[in-house]
Amino acid sequence: xxxxxxxxxxxxxxxxxxxxxxxxxxxxxxxxxxxxxxxxxxxxxxxxxxxxxxxxxxxxxxxxxxxxxxxxxxxxxxxxxxxxxxxxxxxxxxxxxxxxxxxxxxxxxxxxxxxxxxxxxxxxxxxxxxxxxxxxxxxxxxxxxxxxxxxxxxxxxxxxxxxxxxxxxxxxxxxxxxxxxxxxxxxxxxxxxxxxxxxxxxxxxxxxxxxxxxxxxxxxxxxxxxxxxxxxxxxxxxxxxxxxxxxxxxxxxxxxxxxxxxxxxxxxxxxxxxxxxxxxxxxxxxxxxxxxxx
Amino acid sequence: xxxxxxxxxxxxxxxxxxxxxxxxxxxxxxxxxxxxxxxxxxxxxxxxxxxxxxxxxxxxxxxxxxxxxxxxxxxxxxxxxxxxxxxxxxxxxxxxxxxxxxxxxxxxxxxxxxxxxxxxxxxxxxxxxxxxxxxxxxxxxxxxxxxxxxxxxxxxxxxxxxxxxxxxxxxxxxxxxxxxxxxxxxxxxxxxxxxxxxxxxxxxxxxxxxxxxxxxxxxxxxxxxxxxxxxxxxxxxxxxxxxxxxxxxxxxxxxxxxxxxxxxxxxxxxxxxxxxxxxxxxxx
Numbered sequence: 241x242x243x244x245x246x247x248x249x250x251x252x253x254x255x256x257x258x259x260x261x262x263x264x265x266x267x268x269x270x271x272x273x274x275x276x277x278x279x280x281x282x283x284x285x286x287x288x289x290x291x292x293x294x295x296x297x298x299x300x301x302x303x304x305x306x307x308x309x310x311x312x313x314x315x316x317x318x319x320x321x322x323x324x325x326x327x328x329x330x331x332x333x334x335x336x337x338x339x340x341x342x343x344x345x346x347x348x349x350x351x352x353x354x355x356x357x358x359x360x361x362x363x364x365x366x367x368x369x370x371x372x373x374x375x376x377x378x379x380x381x382x383x384x385x386x387x388x389x390x391x392x393x394x395x396x397x398x399x400x401x402x403x404x405x406x407x408x409x410x411x412x413x414x415x416x417x418x419x420x421x422x423x424x425x426x427x428x429x430x431x432x433x434x435x436x437x438x439x440x441x442x443x444x445x446x447x448x449x450x451x452x453x454x455x456x457x458x459x460x461x462x463x464x465x466x467x468x469x470x471x472x473x474x475x476x477x478x479x480x481x482x483x484x485x486x487x488x489x490x491x492x493x494x495x496x497x498x499x500x501x502x503x504x505x506x507x508x509x510x511x512x513x514x515x516x517x518x519x520x521x522x523x524x525x526x527x528x529x530x531x532x533x534x
Numbered sequence: 535x536x537x538x539x540x541x542x543x544x545x546x547x548x549x550x551x552x553x554x555x556x557x558x559x560x561x562x563x564x565x566x567x568x569x570x571x572x573x574x575x576x577x578x579x580x581x582x583x584x585x586x587x588x589x590x591x592x593x594x595x596x597x598x599x600x601x602x603x604x605x606x607x608x609x610x611x612x613x614x615x616x617x618x619x620x621x622x623x624x625x626x627x628x629x630x631x632x633x634x635x636x637x638x639x640x641x642x643x644x645x646x647x648x649x650x651x652x653x654x655x656x657x658x659x660x661x662x663x664x665x666x667x668x669x670x671x672x673x674x675x676x677x678x679x680x681x682x683x684x685x686x687x688x689x690x691x692x693x694x695x696x697x698x699x700x701x702x703x704x705x706x707x708x709x710x711x712x713x714x715x716x717x718x719x720x721x722x723x724x725x726x727x728x729x730x731x732x733x734x735x736x737x738x739x740x741x742x743x744x745x746x747x748x749x750x751x752x753x754x755x756x757x758x759x760x761x762x763x764x765x766x767x768x769x770x771x772x773x774x775x776x777x778x779x780x781x782x783x784x785x786x787x788x789x790x791x792x793x794x795x796x797x798x799x800x801x802x803x804x805x806x807x808x809x810x811x812x813x814x815x816x817x818x
Contacts, residue, residue: 266645360740429542433545484741
């Protein structure tokens with residue numbers, strides 16, 4: 241009997257250890273990035289790093305480590321993606337949740353899932369062969385590899401996130417809300433716009449935040465289609481290089497332990513913090529909703 | 535009254551159009567890849583090594599590499615992920631620690647894939663001295679899929695009714711015995727579905743393997759888990775951006791894309807069908 245008890249205890253302990261693995265890994269990632277990242281600032285003043293626009297770590301004599309241009313690049317493609325994906329995504333989510341017949345829903349939901357499953361490198365390839373030439377032709381540019389192309393592709397990549405989470409939120413609105421609205425003589429459209437969507441707003445906001453997180457952290461698509469120029473971008477037709485792309489391009493050829501090496505970890509630290517904040521906001525909005533519901 | 539009816543029609547029309555646009559995007563992507571990729575596919579393409587500086591030949595080593603590294607990923611993320619899910623669903627009491635664990639899982643899911651790559655470089659390639667190898671890349675992808683496996687497995691475990699656990703406990707079974715005999719078998723198909731979906735993500739990832747083990751070109755298959763490997767997604771990246779004759783190898787790039795997409799769609803589809811049949815069967 242005692243042996244069984246010990247066995248149960250050991251099993252419990254084992255599951256507990258795997259259970260907290262997520263905490264350990266998250267903390268491990270953050271510490272690893274931070275400890276290496278801060279080494280940069282032995283050579284580069286912190287504010288120069290954040291606010292200077294020139295990034296040229298391999299310049300002979302006087303290398304420069306300003307990340308502002310790539311931060312602007314990241315924000316630009318993300319903003320563009322959100323402008324495209326938010327109306328489209330929420331519209332599609334509302335349609336699937338509130339308008340589509342059950343049969344149509346059975347078709348649309350797997351479509352969203354399959355779209356979510358397409359690898360980023362494939363989306364990037366589509367950007368090179370389809371979206372790029374289309375942009376170049378439409379706007380009379382010599383190359384379609386620019387911020388606009390990145391935005392379009394990131395919109396495609398964040399659509400499934402926005403749609404599936406928004407749809408859940410819209411479907412989660414209690415039936416009585418709608419029925420009360422119908423009883424007052426409102427039609428389905430007015431009910432959707434005035435009652436259902438406002439009631440689901442926290443979930444919708446969370447979906448948009450997670451979509452933003454996806455766009456900020458995406459590497460391969462932007463690496464393939466934004467042209468990767470280091471200059472400060474002035475419009476969506478300019479080539480940009482994002483933070484993720486910089487890491488992907490440079491980490492492979494940088495010698496271990498140099499300032500350049502640590503600077504890439506500093507970039508990754510900032511990237512990590514950005515996605516962490518975006519996730520946190522998403523979590524806070526949904527947590528608030530839960531409290532209101534109960 | 536007519537005005538409101540008109541508004542409703544317009545409104546629903548716009549919503550329908552958005553949904554249609556999303557479907558159209560998927561159709562265009564699939565259509566383009568299938569139409570232009572099909573021409574490149576032949577048995578030779580699937581079983582040959584790349585030849586003449588990757589301007590001819592096939593993608594056999596990339597298929598094998600992706601397959602092998604995904605298996606390593608599964609070996610790490612499935613046991614750890616399912617165990618963590620068992621802890622959360624069966625053992626954990628709601629409290630501060632459990633909230634912290636759940637919050638960490640959600641945050642891990644949001645960490646950019648390139649950051650996982652850096653972590654893999656620091657821990658597996660450097661720290662544990664696995665070098666740039668299949669093992670390092672597989673473990674890195676394992677970390678990336680872990681939050682996904684935990685979340686879907688926990689959901690599957692949660693669908694098993696409480697009475698099944700209580701029934702076993704009432705007969706004198708210990709907690710673990712009740713989990714093993716009455717919970718896990720019922721949750722198994724759901725866990726499998728989630729795991730397949732997670733692994734299909736891993737198979738298509740490029741950024742995490744860039745610096746942890748994938749190779750531009752290898753003349754032979756990897757002999758051990760400590761060797762470098764070729765992978766389909768990275769091969770596509772190389773053919774479409776890094777190759778010296780990008781236009782010339784475009785058909786090969788399309789062929790690679792088609793193989794990658796078919797592989798991932800097959801995994802996705804099997805998971806979706808599995809879940810559909812499961813839902814029909816499980817009407818408690």
